[in-house]
Amino acid sequence: MLGIIVLITISWLILYLIEKKTILALGLLPIKKRLKQFLVGFLITGILCFYNQYLEIFLKSSIWVLSENSTSEIILKSIWWDVKSVLTEELIFRGALLYIIIQKMSSQKGILLSAIAFGIYHWFSYGVLGNIMGMLFVFIGTGLMGYAWALAFSKTKSIILPFGLHLGWNFTYNTIFSNGPLGELLLISQGGNELTGWASLLNFINGLIIIPVLVLIYVRYFVKEETEIIEK
Template sequence: MIGILVIITISWLLLYLIEKQHILALGFFPIGKRLKQFLFGFLITGILCVLVQCLESYLTSSTWILNKDITARIILKSFWWDFKSVMTEELIFRGAVLYILIQKIGSRKSILISAIAFGIYHWFSYGVLGNVMAMILVFIGTGLMGYAWAWAFSKTKSIMLPLGLHLGWNFIHNTLFSKGPLGELVLISKGGTELTDWASLLNFTSGLVMAPIFVIIYVIFFVKEETETK
């Protein structure tokens, strides 16, 4: 939490020194509208993540069972961990720096820069630096997601929709399906067989390519372009 406060402070300073703006320029208000965007984003990527996990379960003939040791306290603790990690990344990649870039060089270039930076960042956070194939796959998947979320920031003039989109995916992936660094949480995968080449490719494209493409389509056609108010 201290890290988030530090990032907010630095963001505020950057916004003030470069654009004469304050932290609210990142679009936290009006509360009702932004909360709706956040919740809708959470729902969209949450559903996409469930569909991807169901496809993987079907392809591998595996099943999901409820973790008998799970408790509400563990779920809330995991949610808080997901929220902090997502909020940190959003403030860095879809926060003050992206806002300033958009003002200086326009949306298209800024969104692309944000997406590339997000993809490269995950080489380090996923620990794949040096593994060329893993670097390519991670860059494609996280870069496309970063592109979708940066575009959502640009269109809504707010961090709240990308925050919801990001948290919806991470929470369902990490906490509900136990695919994150916190270990076995709500559901545990049991059984299954190793995927063939074609099935493995289908599974890869569904999670790392098709899911962010669906989010991009949603942002393009269903998210209204907002006018920034200063």
Template sequence: MAGILVQLLISWVLLRAFEKQDLSALGLAPTNARVKDFVIGLLMPVVYFTVLFSALSYLGHNPYHANPNYTSKEFFVGVWYLLKSVAFENLIFTGAILYILIKRLGTTKAALASAVAFGVYHWFSWNLFSQPTAMAVTFFTTGVAGFVWALAFAKTASVYLPFSLHFGVDFVFSILFSQDKSLGPQLLIKTYEADPTSPGTAVSILMMALYFLGFPVLTCLYLKTRKQKSGNTGLFPASE
């Protein structure tokens, strides 16, 4: 938590120095619209990936079941870790620096810069150097996610939606389903180590597209719908 407080202090200094703003520029104060965005941002990845992973397990004849050894302590420790981790990353990539970049470069260029930085960051955090294939895949997948998080900040003028989207995705992959073992056991695990069967080529390609690109596209559609309903473009209309 001390690190996050330091980040907030640095964010305040940057906003004051470059834009004569304070932390309110990050949309930290709760409003009805921001709380709604937060809840939707949590639900979207959980629902989307639950449906997708359930479909994949059905096609592979490898259903998920509740992990009998998973404890409530492991759940809350995992959630607390993710909360701190996501807050730390979002303050870097969808915080004061992104706000300043949007003001100076426009939304699209700023979001691309944030996406590139987010992708490269994961090379270091996941220690992928000397693994070129993993580096390329990670740069693409996390870069796309980083672009969407940045766009969510720009469109809503707040950190609420990018934070909840980011947390929701990490929650699905690190706690809910047995996809990422970095936090230990998951709540839901597959019946078999490997899928007994594999879907056909066409279905596999479709599922891969839904796995890597489906959720970013869904999020962008939500942002477009939200913009149309609210009748505004966030804090940065001149950048659109």
């Protein structure tokens, strides 16, 4: 929690020193509109993650079962972990710095730089640094998703939609389907076969390319371009 407070403080300071703006420049208002954007984004990526996980168990011929270790305390801890990790990444990659780059340069350059930085960051968070193929695949997948989320920031003039899109995926992937660093949570995969050959390739392409492209299509064609930021 301390890290989040520090990031918000630094973001506020940067915005004030460079743009004479407050943290509200990140598009936190109006609350009703931003809440709707958050919920829509959360549902879209949550549904896409369900589809992604369903395809994987279909290809594996496995099933999802409720974890015997699942408790309300563990689930709440995981949700909080998801919120903190997502908010941290959003403040860094779709926060004050992206806002300033867009203001000083252009939306296109800001979005591209944000996507590149997001892809490179995941070399470290995924532990693939030095593995050329792994670095390439991670960069493409996370870079595409980062591009979609940065575009969402640019179009809505707000951090809220990208936060919702990001959290919807991470919460579903980590907490519901137990794919995160906290181990078994709500559902766990049981039985089935290891993916090989075309099945492995299809599952790989789906998660790496198809899902990010679907998110990008939604943001590009279905998210309305806003023209101003409300600060009060």
